[in-house]
Amino acid sequence: MTDIRVRIAPSPTGPLHLGTARTALFNFLFARHTGGTFIFRLEDTDQARSTEAFELDILEGMQWLGIRWDEGPGIGDEPERGAYGPYRQMQRLPRYAEAAAKLLAEDKAYYCYCSPEELEAERHRQEAAREPSRYNGRCAHLAAAERAAFDAEGRRPVIRFRIPERRVIAFDDIVRGHVEIDTNALGGDLVIVRSDGTPLYHFTVAVDDAAMAISHVIRGEDHLSNTPKHILLFEALGVPIPQFAHLPLILNPDRTKMSKRKSQTAVAAYRAEGFIPEAFVNYLALLGWSTGTEEEVLSEAELIERFNLSTVNSAGAVFDRERLIWLNGQWIRRLAADDLIDRLRPYVAGELAAGRIDWLPTDDEMHALMPIIQERLPTLASIGDLIGFIFRNDVDADVALLVPKRWDAATTATGLEAARATIAETGKGSWDAHGLEEPLRRLVEDRGWKAGDLFMAIRVAVTGRTATPPLFDTMVALGCGRTLARLDRAIEKLAGQATPNP
């Protein structure tokens, strides 16, 4: 059996895309499951659209996801790894030139002098005539003199690869089964080298997959129709044909191929929102594949152990953000407290930078908060909403929220004053949740109130909001002095409200 070698080959013409990440993950899982090699190759031959910034985003995104390659470019100053390099296509130009020369020499490819305008016109004619669009082969058999004449005109030729007519290309796709496509549907002879001499995708992918001894080509379904071109190229190059596995597409809610116009496709954006890689990888793995069991929350190691290419689904899958959020919460809850605090740190710093909090909590303060916030964080970025009020100089409690539904402003003022006295008294001793709750519950009982009403009034006074982590722990985090100050401020506000105001 030949060695299993798979690859992800993104092109740095945009930030790391969700779909690319998913394809990378499936390649990675397959390689790890089978003990094969996972290769990363940058397809940067589209010089007009490729940028270094996108390249960096892709490298960092992959690193963040924990999708580690055995061979491929290094990140930053790190050297590239692997014996089949270089792993950037722009550094492999001589190899494509060599392959093109070989095809030319064997008359499997030829120079074509048709201009983009002529091609365009021909396409329009075919469209109008309702013919399938394909290259008409005008330059397929040019005599040396004709070529010389075009050269003299200053025309810069492209190189076209000859696509045989009426031949059925068949292959057995690991996820889709047997597929047959007639070469007549391929659009005629294929441009493999641009007039500026740079190679095109279908060509480079075949040359590199062969050179890098790729055994399984695992990629998106959008390449299914292009596969015969690659098979033809492999044949012409005289190299073995790899196995293919075409993954289902990730879809927008309207079931079209996921695009940035309709959905958030940048992996970095999900990272910024506070999704954690464990959850993201878990979610992506379950888009188009499942273990066949009822397990849903799976670690990387578990995914690797269970992964199987042949049980990948063939139908496209809509990206479901709600489910991602749920999984993220599952994973956040499983984190060790110190780990979660580390991961939260940049988001807390972001709150400060945005002016939503006035100072940074200490690690000890964060640690104390963990038991009450860990199960309340759908994403890391939601930390500000959850506990930001603790780290602000003051909060502005809305009077309308301050007064519980069953109470009026006067009762609320009375309640808060009584609570303030009780809390102040407690503060002289131990300042802990149990120590606060007990006397306050006694107070409620003595006055014949409902606990919920008093507690809600205190909650709003002290936090400015109606939904918070548990009240007594929250007051503990706030400290006695600031709790009392906020109560005083709320009582003042209520007093202002109580004044008749026609």
Add this chain to the structure above:
RNA sequence: GCCGCAUUCGUCUAGAGGCCCAGGACACAGCCCUCUCAAGGCUGAGAUCAUCGGUUCGAAUCCGAUAUGCGGUACCA
């Protein structure tokens, strides 16, 4: 237009001829827990398995046609 692929609850999926008048999860609703919000537990609603025809004693599962959707059809990847 031509070619290809797909089609099970709103969504992700289980299902490889009898175990399925279809199971799980997210979302949704109700209840329990409860100081609010979460989390957790329980319950519920939600799928004529795209349609039609065939094979078979028996089909969500196999075959064919139709419909619909998507993808491809570049000197993009």
